[in-house]
Every structure is written in structure tokens, then in C-alpha cells.
Amino acid sequence: MVFWKQGYEGTGVAELCEAMGIAKQSMYDWVGDKRGLYIAAIERYKLTHICGLKGHLTAPGSPLGNLWHCLHAMAEYAKSPDCMGCLLTNAESEFGTSDPEVARLTADIESYIVDQFSQVLDRAKAAGEVPETLDTKAMGGALAVFRNGIMVAGRSGQSASSIDQTIQLIEGLLKAG
Amino acid sequence: MVFWKQGYEGTGVAELCEAMGIAKQSMYDWVGDKRGLYIAAIERYKLTHICGLKGHLTAPGSPLGNLWHCLHAMAEYAKSPDCMGCLLTNAESEFGTSDPEVARLTADIESYIVDQFSQVLDRAKAAGEVPETLDTKAMGGALAVFRNGIMVAGRSGQSASSIDQTIQLIEGLLKAG
DNA sequence: CAAATTCTGGACCGAGTGTTCCGTAAAATT
DNA sequence: AATTTTACGGAACACTCGGTCCAGAATTTG
Numbered sequence: 456m457v458f459w460k461q462g463y464e465g466t467g468v469a470e471l472c473e474a475m476g477i478a479k480q481s482m483y484d485w486v487g488d489k490r491g492l493y494i495a496a497i498e499r500y501k502l503t504h505i506c507g508l509k510g511h512l513t514a515p516g517s518p519l520g521n522l523w524h525c526l527h528a529m530a531e532y533a534k535s536p537d538c539m540g541c542l543l544t545n546a547e548s549e550f551g552t553s554d555p556e557v558a559r560l561t562a563d564i565e566s567y568i569v570d571q572f573s574q575v576l577d578r579a580k581a582a583g584e585v586p587e588t589l590d591t592k593a594m595g596g597a598l599a600v601f602r603n604g605i606m607v608a609g610r611s612g613q614s615a616s617s618i619d620q621t622i623q624l625i626e627g628l629l630k631a632g
Numbered sequence: 633m634v635f636w637k638q639g640y641e642g643t644g645v646a647e648l649c650e651a652m653g654i655a656k657q658s659m660y661d662w663v664g665d666k667r668g669l670y671i672a673a674i675e676r677y678k679l680t681h682i683c684g685l686k687g688h689l690t691a692p693g694s695p696l697g698n699l700w701h702c703l704h705a706m707a708e709y710a711k712s713p714d715c716m717g718c719l720l721t722n723a724e725s726e727f728g729t730s731d732p733e734v735a736r737l738t739a740d741i742e743s744y745i746v747d748q749f750s751q752v753l754d755r756a757k758a759a760g761e762v763p764e765t766l767d768t769k770a771m772g773g774a775l776a777v778f779r780n781g782i783m784v785a786g787r788s789g790q791s792a793s794s795i796d797q798t799i800q801l802i803e804g805l806l807k808a809g
Numbered sequence: 810c811a812a813a814t815t816c817t818g819g820a821c822c823g824a825g826t827g828t829t830c831c832g833t834a835a836a837a838t839t
Numbered sequence: 840a841a842t843t844t845t846a847c848g849g850a851a852c853a854c855t856c857g858g859t860c861c862a863g864a865a866t867t868t869g
Contacts, residue, residue, distance in 0.1 A: 464642045596798065607724050610729075
């Protein structure tokens with residue numbers, strides 16, 4: 456949560472340990488160093504926040520409805536006044552490709568997101584909820600890119616209307632194919 | 633350029649001064665402190681990179697053509713292997729709303745971008761290049777959000793195809809209204 | 810040329826950084 | 840209960856951080 460809010464460079468080891476409720480030495484015994492803790496934080500974030508996506512998208516009922524629900528949940532989160540964005544997006548922004556291990560990790564998660572979006576669109580297509588012409592792979596990738604944009608918008612406190620309009624346009628895009 | 637590549641916390645004052653070719657003391661006389669330099673860097677970035685947008689979008693000829701050209705230029709940049717993303721996007725990601733002055737500055741520039749996109753769409757609508765039903769304000773806001781997503785994608789070295797597909801889908805969105 | 814201003818290199822500061830060492834206390838295992 | 844393992848607190852480390860002070864060099868100005 457501290458890395459999430461303040462970024463890697465912006466957070467001190469003491470701060471992190473206090474937030475986790477463990478002693479500094481224990482952290483060093485556990486993950487080696489600050490960077491190791493950051494990587495562990497991202498992996499944990501994947502489990503607690505990204506993998507939950509799959510659960511929502513594969514819920515019983517209309518695949519497209521599930522996707523819409525997820526998009527709206529994203530929008531609601533991004534509109535919340537104390538939105539911290541997404542740890543994954545923040546990590547990509549802070550590190551770019553400068554740290555190969557972090558880059559590989561974020562790229563993996565990003566492609567996981569693309570897959571989840573693509574697959575729900577495949578199911579939606581099978582159910583006749585989206586046009587047959589829709590390129591689900593391409594749209595999955597675009598949704599992941601859009602997601603990053605929305606998370607930046609949320610973190611930087613952009614207007615709620617801007618975020619809502621973005622979601623609405625994405626929905627239009629899904630209907631049109 | 634150094635702030636752009638490494639972020640605020642990730643960059644030392646010595647590094648910055650060396651890159652600018654001025655002595656440390658001169659920097660402190662000029663902008664007061666590191667944070668002042670960061671703000672100056674963002675303002676300079678607005679002039680050299682964001683305001684150029686207006687020039688391209690208001691070029692003679694087809695407004696929609698100009699917009700497409702800008703989108704493609706964005707995609708080309710995002711696909712370049714050493715892409716550093718956008719300083720504005722990075723600043724929003726790193727600071728969020730934690731620093732009120734930085735937040736106000738980035739929000740101003742962001743709304744400037746929205747305006748430029750909206751206005752070119754107004755002109756495109758007047759020229760009959762986009763559907764009469766298109767909500768140019770909403771689409772302008774969405775394009776700004778999408779831009780942030782693409783910049784994150786570029787900085788994190790996401791696949792070229794993912795970026796291309798995103799641009800293609802945005803173009804489809806423009807045509808459909 | 811002389812005076813005033815600007816710029817520069819470098820020493821220096823205190824505070825804070827991530828990290829290591831170590832002796833001890835608690836917990837778990839046998 | 841004895842022993843091994845794990846966790847802790849805190850001192851100390853080397854280092855870097857942003858920032859300041861100052862004297863001299865360079866440049867501009869009169």
C-alpha cells in the first residue's frame with residue numbers, strides 16, 4: 456500500500472516495515488532488500504487485485520455484462536477522491552524498462568490482463584453479444600491500454616466526467632466492433 | 633530529459649545540473665530548489681512538446697487528417713525502443729495529487745490537451761468528417777485518457793502490435809461517432 | 810579599463826538513505 | 840525441557856541526498 460501510494464523511490468524502508476508491522480531485519484531476511492520487497496509487493500498485487508479480474512469476468516451470466524461491470528467498477532474506483540491508481544501502472548511509469556526484472560514482471564501481468572479481456576470478448580462473441588467482426592485480441596490489448604490511461608486519470612484526480620465519458624465511449628466501441 | 637527518463641525521486645541534483653551544463657549553485661539561484669526545477673521542467677515540456685500538438689492539429693487541410701497524423705505520430709513514438717513515455721503522464725503517476733502545485737500544473741496541461749482534441753473534432757464535424765452525433769467534448773477527454781495509456785504502454789515497452797491495434801480502434805471510434 | 814554582475818567549482822553541512830552486524834528474546838521443533 | 844530456528848530491536852555502517860557557503864573566475868555593463 457505504501458509503494459502503491461508513494462512509488463518505489465518515494466518510500467523509505469522504515470516506512471515500509473512499519474506499515475507491514477514487521478521489523479526491518481525481518482524484511483531483509485525475507486526478501487533480501489528493498490527491491491525484493493517491491494517485487495514481492497507487485498506479485499502480491501497481482502494476486503489480490505489483478506487475478507480478481509478473472510473471477511469477475513468469468514462469473515456466470517452474460518460475458519459482456521461481466522465486462523461492463525468490471526469497466527464500471529474501474530471507473531468508480533478511478534473517480535474516488537483518494538484513488539491511488541494501479542500499482543502495476545505506477546510501476547511501469549516509474550521503472551519503464553530500466554529494471555529488467557521489474558519490466559518482465561509487469562509485462563507478464565499486463566499480458567495476463569490482455570488475455571482476460573480477450574477471452575471474455577471471445578465468450579461474448581460466442582454468445583452473440585458483440586459483432587462477429589470484432590477482433591477480440593486487438594480489443595483486449597486496447598482495453599488494457601485504456602485501463603492504464605484510466606488509472607493515471609484516477610491517480611491524478613482528473614474529473615469524474617472525463618472518466619465516465621471515457622468508459623461510455625469504450626462501451627460504444629464494444630457494441631460497434 | 634533526466635527527470636523525464638528517471639522521474640523526480642529517481643534523479644539527483646548533481647545529475648540534473650550536469651545534464652543541463654550548469655553549476656549546482658546556478659540552479660539554486662535560478663529556480664530555488666529541486667522541486668522548482670521539476671516544475672520548470674514540466675512547464676518547458678508543455679511548451680516544447682504539448683503546445684506543438686496545437687500546431688499540428690490546426691495545420692491547413694483536413695482536421696480529421698491532422699488528428700490521425702497526430703495519433704500515428706504518438707503510436708510511432710510509443711513504439712520506439714527507447715521510448716520514455718510522456719513527462720506529464722509520468723508526473724501524474726509519480727505525484728498523483730500529493731503535491732498540490734504539481735497537481736494543478738499537470739491538470740492544467742491535461743485540460744489543455746482535452747481542449748485541443750475537442751476543438752479539432754469540432755472542426756472535423758464542421759467539415760463533415762465525423763458524424764454529427766459525435767460528442768466532441770467527451771471524445772476529447774477520452775482521447776486524452778487514451779493518450780496517457782499509450783504513453784505508459786510505450787514507456788514500459790509494450791508490444792508494437794498492441795499499440796497499433798489501440799490506435800486503429802480509436803480511429804474506428806472516431807468514424808463511428 | 811574599471812565596476813558590477815553572473816557563473817562556477819568545490820568544500821562542507823546535517824539529515825536521511827539502504828544495509829549489515831550482533832546480541833537477545835520469542836517460537837517452534839524434537 | 841533442550842535445541843534449533845525464527846524474529847526482533849538497536850547500534851552502527853558507508854554512502855548519498857538536497858542544500859548552503861564562499862572565494863575566485865568569467866562575463867557583462869558603464
